[in-house]
Amino acid sequence: MTATPVRLDRRRFVADLIARLPEDALVVTGLGSPSYDVFAAGDRPGTFYLWGAMGGAAPLALGLALAQPGRPVVAVTGDGEHLMGIGTLATIGAKLPPNLTLVVLDNAHFGETGMQPSHTGLGTDLVAVAQGFGIRGAVRITDPAQTEDLATRIKARAATTYAQVLISTSEPPRALPPRDGVANKNSFRAALGLSSF
Amino acid sequence: MMGGMNETPVPAPPSWQEDVFAALKNRGIQQIAYVPDAGHSHVIDEARRDPGIHDVVLTTEEEGVAVVSGAWLGGQRAVLLMQSSGVGNCVNMFSLLEMGRFPFLTLVTMRGEYAEFNPWQGPMGRTTGQALELMGVTVLRADYPDEVGDTVEAALDSVFGAGERVAVLLGQKLIGRKKWERNG
Numbered sequence: 001m002t003a004t005p006v007r008l009d010r011r012r013f014v015a016d017l018i019a020r021l022p023e024d025a026l027v028v029t030g031l032g033s034p035s036y037d038v039f040a041a042g043d044r045p046g047t048f049y050l051w052g053a054m055g056g057a058a059p060l061a062l063g064l065a066l067a068q069p070g071r072p073v074v075a076v077t078g079d080g081e082h083l084m085g086i087g088t089l090a091t092i093g094a095k096l097p098p099n100l101t102l103v104v105l106d107n108a109h110f111g112e113t114g115m116q117p118s119h120t121g122l123g124t125d126l127v128a129v130a131q132g133f134g135i136r137g138a139v140r141i142t143d144p145a146q147t148e149d150l151a152t153r154i155k156a157r158a159a160t161t162y163a164q165v166l167i168s169t170s171e172p173p174r175a176l177p178p179r180d181g182v183a184n185k186n187s188f189r190a191a192l193g194l195s196s197f
Numbered sequence: 198m199m200g201g202m203n204e205t206p207v208p209a210p211p212s213w214q215e216d217v218f219a220a221l222k223n224r225g226i227q228q229i230a231y232v233p234d235a236g237h238s239h240v241i242d243e244a245r246r247d248p249g250i251h252d253v254v255l256t257t258e259e260e261g262v263a264v265v266s267g268a269w270l271g272g273q274r275a276v277l278l279m280q281s282s283g284v285g286n287c288v289n290m291f292s293l294l295e296m297g298r299f300p301f302l303t304l305v306t307m308r309g310e311y312a313e314f315n316p317w318q319g320p321m322g323r324t325t326g327q328a329l330e331l332m333g334v335t336v337l338r339a340d341y342p343d344e345v346g347d348t349v350e351a352a353l354d355s356v357f358g359a360g361e362r363v364a365v366l367l368g369q370k371l372i373g374r375k376k377w378e379r380n381g
Contacts, residue, residue, distance in 0.1 A: 026270075026271070053292055055260075059255075060267040060270070060293075061267060063263065063268035065271075067228070073271075087256030088256070091256055091264075181293075181296035181297040185299065196360075
């Protein structure tokens with residue numbers, strides 16, 4: 001008999017991970033609950049929150065990681081957002097920037113639209129998918145004790161990392177990050193010492 | 198394509214394609230994201246050879262909209278190369294550009310117009326410019342080889358000097374008639 005994998009509390013996991021990130025880490029969040037989770041963990045200057053552009057979190061993080069090889073870049077997104085742009089894993093697999101990490105908070109549901117079941121509960125194995133696209137360092141997180149190891153890998157910038165984090169379908173109170181993308185872009189660039197354009 | 202390896206020397210790329218790469222290089226482009234097209238082949242080859250440029254081959258064009266925006270967040274200039282059919286794939290992702298007012302340049306080789314043999318290229322080719330404009334992207338166009346370099350430079354000025362979102366449509370006439378039958 002196989003044990004049902006433990007599903008983590010999303011808010012607690014994200015707070016633990018963000019608290020362990022090095023100060024120079026840059027974060028991109030996919031639309032919906034992952035944005036709320038990251039914002040609830042404390043607004044950091046190097047964070048870009050998506051409120052739309054579904055499927056865009058991973059490729060946005062890829063362009064950023066290539067541009068900033070000296071800093072860890074972490075995309076935090078959900079299974080629905082990620083699945084819409086799943087081909088991006090092939091694009092990432094072709095470049096494998098060592099400073100890039102994708103963290104997929106996977107509750108196997110489309111939470112924002114009323115908890116309809118998603119593909120990851122209907123047959124898709126994201127770790128196998130990521131490995132198949134050439135991201136060898138793909139792991140599944142089912143235990144809060146793995147957070148420290150993930151943070152260590154993010155800090156090391158030694159290989160593209162992919163973490164599927166099994167979370168429960170709990171819906172913590174919404175913590176809404178700023179929706180002004182222009183202001184977010186400018187403050188993000190200012191944190192890197194860059195002008196607006 | 199010929200079959201053997203040593204038969205014909207590789208023909209020189211059309212000079213307008215060299216002008217495109219020179220313009221991108223001169224203006225400090227460091228990432229070139231693309232879905233390939235014959236009209237972009239020289240720029241893609243050069244990007245892959247150039248250690249100062251990240252070449253990013255995409256599975257679909259909308260990824261490139263986000264890659265280019267991410268590059269800008271991190272302080273690099275990037276450009277997206279695609280064929281006209283790819284513009285339709287990008288439509289919702291273009292909202293990222295407007296919401297963040299990201300500087301954005303895409304070079305689009307046109308299909309579905311001059312001497313087009315494949316009718317399936319028509320629906321998207323005929324609406325490429327309108328689709329871009331509907332989503333807030335300014336459209337420039339070049340149809341003759343000697344205007345390509347200058348048009349791309351003008352677009353680069355608008356994008357990185359003024360923070361605009363610009364597409365340059367490269368007319369199908371530049372690429373010429375596609376050979377549909379392969380000989381021996």
